[in-house]
Amino acid sequence: MRALVQRAARGSVDVAGERIGEIGPGLVILLGITHSDTEKEAAFVAEKCMNLRIFEDEAGKMNRSLLDIGGEALIVSQFTLYGDASHGRRPSFTEAARPELANPLYETFVELCRGYGVRVATGRFGADMKLSLVNDGPVTIMVESR
Template identity: 55%
Template sequence: MRALVQRVHEARVTVAGREIGAIGAGLLILVCAMAGDDEDRADALAAKIAKLRIFRDDEGRMNRSLLDMGGSALVVSQFTLAADTSRGNRPGFSAAAPPDEGKRLYEHFSAALRAQGIHVANGEFGADMDVSLVNQGPVTIWLEV
């Protein structure tokens, strides 16, 4: 699985003008299930993100995790993280998991974060979404398990 993680002051997602998910301080997680991924990979990615030390401690160093600071996560499915741009100018997405499998693993990933004790808000799988955020830092990290 792949994820692009952004440390945020706040983030929200809307579909057709209706807000469906929002968080305060925490992480916006854009996530993509890749062909061949399974629940173990979703669990490993959730555990890695929950413990990723990218929040400031009292001395201003990135030394605290999402769990440590009690933050929330906004999880948004994004199959375009599977983009292959090695040939031509039009990305290919064949490395992404098929939609049914991608949705199942997206939901499993969100549940795995919740099981870590993190408050999770979600986007809508497969929908045309508008995502807004206030990136803190900015801190943006690419992860793959």
């Protein structure tokens, strides 16, 4: 499992011209799932994302987590995080999990994050989405289960 975590001043996601999710300060998390992922990987990555110390403290050091600041999370499924462009010019997505595995794990990940008391907005699995965010910093970190 891969999570591309971006510290955001705000973020939103639209589907077919309709705003379906929006957050204020917090994290935008793009979540990629591969074939071998289970609830164990989802729990590991969720815990890491919720406690990742990438928000500034009073001294200006990245020392506070999403939980510490009371921030929100926008979580969007992103199978292209498992894209392989090492050969040719067209990426291969064979490492991305099929929807019948990925969708339930995505939903599990969302619920695990909500279990930390975080307000979570989401995209729509499998939809063509328009994602907007103001990356704060910019700060972008890749979190992986392995």
